[in-house]
Amino acid sequence: MFSRIKRYFMRPRSHFLAFLLCSLMLPSIAVVLVAVVGMASQENAMEAAVSSYVQDLAESMSYHLSNDSDIWTFQLLTDFSRFPFFSWGPSIPGWVALLSQEGKVIASSPGAMNIAAIWRPDLPVGHAVRTEDRQGAQYTLAVYPVKRPGGGYVVAAVSWSQLLGGLVGVVRIWPALIVMIALSSFFAIRLLWSRLVIPLQSIASEIDSMTLGKDVPGKFDEAVVKEIESVQTALTRLAQAAVDRDNLRNRYVRDVVQAQERERMDMAREIHDGPLQDVTALLQQIHMIDDTEKENVRIQRTEQIAKSVVRELRALCDELAPPWMDLGFSEALTELSERLSQAYDVEIITDFDDVIHDLDIENEKILSLLRIIQEAVSNAVRHGGASEINIAVHKDDNDVLTIEISDNGSGFDSANINHETLRVEGHRGLASMTERMSLMGGTLKIESKTGEGTTITASFKV
Amino acid sequence: MTVKILLADDHPLTRSGIAEFVKRESTFELVAEAENGLDAWEKIQTLKPNVALLDIRMPGMDGVTVAQKVKNEGLNTAIVMLTSYDAQQYVIASLRAGARGFVLKTVSPKELTTAINTVAKGGLYLDPEVASVMGEQDFIPEQLSVREREVLLLAAKGLSSKEVAKRLFISERTVQTHLASIYDKLGSRNKTEALLLALKYGVVTLEELLEED
Numbered sequence: 222m223f224s225r226i227k228r229y230f231m232r233p234r235s236h237f238l239a240f241l242l243c244s245l246m247l248p249s250i251a252v253v254l255v256a257v258v259g260m261a262s263q264e265n266a267m268e269a270a271v272s273s274y275v276q277d278l279a280e281s282m283s284y285h286l287s288n289d290s291d292i293w294t295f296q297l298l299t300d301f302s303r304f305p306f307f308s309w310g311p312s313i314p315g316w317v318a319l320l321s322q323e324g325k326v327i328a329s330s331p332g333a334m335n336i337a338a339i340w341r342p343d344l345p346v347g348h349a350v351r352t353e354d355r356q357g358a359q360y361t362l363a364v365y366p367v368k369r370p371g372g373g374y375v376v377a378a379v380s381w382s383q384l385l386g387g388l389v390g391v392v393r394i395w396p397a398l399i400v401m402i403a404l405s406s407f408f409a410i411r412l413l414w415s416r417l418v419i420p421l422q423s424i425a426s427e428i429d430s431m432t433l434g435k436d437v438p439g440k441f442d443e444a445v446v447k448e449i450e451s452v453q454t455a456l457t458r459l460a461q462a463a464v465d466r467d468n469l470r471n472r473y474v475r476d477v478v479q480a481q482e483r484e485r486m487d488m489a490r491e492i493h494d495g496p497l498q499d500v501t502a503l504l505q506q507i508h509m510i511d512d513t514e515k516e517n518v519r520i521q522r523t524e525q526i527a528k529s530v531v532r533e534l535r536a537l538c539d540e541l542a543p544p545w546m547d548l549g550f551s552e553a554l555t556e557l558s559e560r561l562s563q564a565y566d567v568e569i570i571t572d573f574d575d576v577i578h579d580l581d582i583e584n585e586k587i588l589s590l591l592r593i594i595q596e597a598v599s600n601a602v603r604h605g606g607a608s609e610i611n612i613a614v615h616k617d618d619n620d621v622l623t624i625e626i627s628d629n630g631s632g633f634d635s636a637n638i639n640h641e642t643l644r645v646e647g648h649r650g651l652a653s654m655t656e657r658m659s660l661m662g663g664t665l666k667i668e669s670k671t672g673e674g675t676t677i678t679a680s681f682k683v
Numbered sequence: 684m685t686v687k688i689l690l691a692d693d694h695p696l697t698r699s700g701i702a703e704f705v706k707r708e709s710t711f712e713l714v715a716e717a718e719n720g721l722d723a724w725e726k727i728q729t730l731k732p733n734v735a736l737l738d739i740r741m742p743g744m745d746g747v748t749v750a751q752k753v754k755n756e757g758l759n760t761a762i763v764m765l766t767s768y769d770a771q772q773y774v775i776a777s778l779r780a781g782a783r784g785f786v787l788k789t790v791s792p793k794e795l796t797t798a799i800n801t802v803a804k805g806g807l808y809l810d811p812e813v814a815s816v817m818g819e820q821d822f823i824p825e826q827l828s829v830r831e832r833e834v835l836l837l838a839a840k841g842l843s844s845k846e847v848a849k850r851l852f853i854s855e856r857t858v859q860t861h862l863a864s865i866y867d868k869l870g871s872r873n874k875t876e877a878l879l880l881a882l883k884y885g886v887v888t889l890e891e892l893l894e895e896d
Contacts, residue, residue, distance in 0.1 A: 494740070497767055498694040501788045505700030508792050509707075531789050535769060544740075545770035551841065552772040559771065559873045569873075575846050 249406040253399045260395060268361065271379045272349035275363040278317055279377035283365035286319070286375060315379040322372045336376050340364070346374075358382055420445040424452060431460060434467035475660045482542070482585055489541035497534045503527050542588055550582045550590075551614075557591050558598075558612055565602040572613040580622070580683055589657045590624060590679065593665070596650045597626040597677045605630020605675060622683045627676040635669035654679070685712045686803045689732040691723035691749070692765065693741045697788055701736065701765065704792050711799065720744025724752055727760050733803050737782075739766040739773060747773075747780045754781030761802040765790075771875045774813055775839075778882070778889060784808040807882055807889055824884045825868035832887060834861040839878040839892055 318329035318336040329336060339354050339362060349363040362378035420441065427438045437460045441453045504527040510520055538544055539560075546553045551573055562569040582590075594612065601607040607630030616622045651667060654677070658665040663681025688711055692698040698716060705713045714730050717723035720741040727735055727749070735753070737746035750762040763784030764777045774785045783802040786795060787810050798808040827835065830851070837847045844862070848855040862874070869884070871877040881887045 493767065494694070498697050498788075501767055502694070502696035502700045504789050505697065505704065509700070509704060528789060531767075535767070543770075544768060545772055548770070548772050548776055552776065555875065556770050556772040559875055562873060572845070573843050575841075575843050578841055 246406060246410060249402050253403055256395060256399050267384070268351070271361045271381075271384065272363075275315060275361055275377040275379055276349045278315065279363040279365040279375045282317055282319075282375040282377065283367050286373075287368040315377060317375065317377045319367070320374045320376055322374075327373060336362075336378055339378060340374075340376055416444060416446050417449060420449045420453070424449070424456060428456065433460065434463040437461050437464055471660075474656065478657070478660055479585065482588055486542040486584070486588070489538045489544065492534055492541070493538050493544055497531065497538070500527055500530045500534065504531065543591070546584055546587050546591065549578075550580050550587055551577045553587055553591060554594070554612070554614065557594060561595065561598045565598060567598070567602050567607060568609045569598070570609065570611045572611065574615045576616050577614055577622070580616070582683060586661055586681075589661060593654045593657060593677075593679055594624070594626060596654055597628075597675075600650060601626075601628035601630045601675060605632060607674065616683065620683050621680050623678060623680040625676060625678045627674060629674045632669040632671050632674050634671055635667050635675070685710055686734055686799060687712050687714045687730070687732040688799065689713075689715045689717065689723065689726055689730060689735040689760075690765075691717035691720065691735065691741065691746070692738040693718050694738070701788075701795075704795065705736075708796060720746065720749050724749050727753060727758065728756075731758070732760055734761050734763060734799050736763050736765040736786075736799075738788075739764055739768055739777070747776055747782075750777060750780040750782045761805070763798055763802055763808070769813055771813060771879065774809060774879060775875060778892065781893070783889065785813060786810045787812055809879060809883060813879075824870065824880065824886065827865060827868055827881070827886055831861050831865050831868075834858055835865050835877060835881060836887060836891055838862065838874050839881075839887075 316330050316336055319327045320336075320340060321327055324340055324342065326336065339352060339360055344350060344352070344362075344364050346364050346366055349361055351359065351361050353359050359381035360378050361381070362376060365375045367373040367375060423441065427441075431438060438453075438457055441450075445453070504524065507520065507524045507527060543553070543557070545556050548556070554573065554577075555571065558569045558571050561567075598610055601610050605628055607628035610626065610628045613625045613627075614622065615625075655665045658679050658681065661681045663679060666678040667675070668678070669675035688705055690698060690702055690705065690713060692701065695718075698718070702713055702716060705711045714732050715726045717726050718741075720737075721743045723735065723737060723741070723746075724744060726732075735749075737749055739746040746764055746766070750764070753760055753762055761784070762777075762780075762782040763786055764773070764782050765786050765788055766773065767788050769787060777785050783805075784798045784807070786798045786808070789812070790798070790810060794810070798810075801808040833851060834847055837850060838844075842850070844855050844858045848858045851858070862877075865877050865881075866872065869877050869880040869886070871880050878887075878892070882889060882892070
């Protein structure tokens with residue numbers, strides 16, 4: 222049993238805090254309820270006691286006055302206090318009086334002067350009633366008739382204000398105290414809610430919506446308890462650290478990629494200006510050999526080898542960093558798409574905005590874009606079996622250049638692309654395309670559906 | 684008649700190879716060698732050769748810029764680009780700059796002789812190796828229609844299909860249809876090749892291509 226309760230509280234519960242607050246609130250509500258019920262029943266009990274008391278008093282007085290002629294004397298009447306009935310208990314103060322039929326006080330116990338003011342001829346006879354005087358003071362009184370010539374009434378009464386005395390104060394303060402307890406616990410709970418529960422909720426939702434390494438939580442502006450504040454500070458610091466670390470990593474990756482590209486460009490240039498020229502010179506020398514000697518098969522073979530070395534070195538340059546990149550963005554794009562079209566034997570339809578002729582894009586970016594297009598075309602043909610590829614380049618009014626490469630290949634389910642998985646599985650292509658664009662401060666979108674071809678959209682600000 | 688030739692190449696080995704060959708031909712006279720673009724430009728101005736063989740990639744000023752200067756100054760020197768760049772876009776860029784020949788440095792002496800003689804007489808010479816189809820000598824192209832010629836010339840200036848359509852007041856689709864028909868008639872696979880083949884077959888002239896609109 223105990224362990225089950227313990228388990229209940231150990232498990233994370235969505236309404237746990239609300240539950241906790243309710244359980245704090247419940248005792249206060251219980252105290253208020255018990256107090257109200259207690260007070261009501263105490264008043265009932267006292268009312269019953271007082272009623273029977275005044276009834277007994279009035280009844281025995283009237284009995285004695287009706288049947289005992291000896292005491293029906295003025296003497297006695299003037300000295301009411303001698304009556305044994307007037308020996309009041311210490312707890313219940315009360316008065317008794319003898320009234321004439323017209324309501325005039327004939328005799329009374331001390332202090333009962335205002336009984337005449339309370340008595341009305343229409344009051345019921347023979348049992349106790351609760352009434353009040355003109356000032357609103359509460360009384361319980363009983364009226365009994367005197368059965369003798371001349372008649373009259375015996376009236377016995379107890380004043381509630383005298384009966385309860387000091388207790389009245391306490392009784393009046395009680396509800397106020399209880400209301401105060403209720404209010405203060407209500408306000409305490411409200412404070413607890415606004416300073417603890419809501420900030421906790423906002424921290425939770427902040428953590429929930431935050432991409433670690435990309436975002437830092439927004440400013441927490443609610444007034445909160447110190448502990449929550451330290452949690453918020455710690456969270457902000459943690460997120461900031463993650464962002465810093467990610468930035469550092471991105472910078473590192475960018476540096477590596479840039480260094481790599483620069484090295485490739487340098488290497489391509491070295492090859493182009495060095496070995497390629499040397500072999501070309503060699504070929505020229507072979508060309509100069511006299512025609513008679515040229516019949517020699519060995520010389521012909523040497524010429525073939527030199528030519529093939531030139532072709533291989535050119536291909537290597539193109540692979541590393543095509544020298545025709547220097548011509549500019551639109552020429553490089555045209556050259557690349559025509560080369561790809563021939564290399565893969567696929568129709569490539571280009572649609573370039575005329576404004577791209579005037580674009581001045583750094584060689585490194587051009588190289589990145591060429592590699593992306595190369596990768597996209599290669600994927601479209603090798604994996605998608607595409608026969609037609611469209612390359613469209615547009616620039617919008619915000620200077621955002623968009624390159625869209627779409628094919629009529631078999632496509633794939635692009636909703637399930639996960640770059641990490643692709644990388645792990647060795648498919649670096651898509652991942653590196655995305656990486657290149659993000660390093661250029663741009664984006665890459667891959668849209669594909671099985672049987673509907675693929676569209677790759679790269680955009681960045683020029 | 685001897686052809687006066689200037690040779691500009693920053694690479695000493697290839698330069699001396701070509702120079703040796705030029706000197707060997709009796710009808711050619713090597714008037715100057717230059718090892719950079721600026722040097723070449725100055726020597727062209729003073730020596731006024733009939734033909735200048737220019738490397739594209741040279742320190743200081745590249746060959747295409749030198750060709751452009753020669754064209755702008757209206758000098759009577761025919762330019763042959765002599766390069767190891769095999770990109771068709773370089774051919775287009777060179778022709779736009781006013782060059783009349785484009786030859787790879789691996790060219791055979793016979794072809795180089797033909798190239799020099801052709802441009803010296805005002806003709807156009809393009810190395811067959813730059814575009815493989817250009818070597819198919821037996822291909823006889825079909826005549827292009829007037830509209831097709833217009834489309835080809837505008838496209839050759841680097842205009843997009845959309846822009847060509849706008850200029851000729853026809854739809855973009857019609858432009859595409861014209862282009863497909865042009866490729867078919869010339870036996871080309873793309874715009875650049877179509878233009879080079881059209882130049883080669885004399886369907887369009889270099890002057891038409893260079894016309895400013």
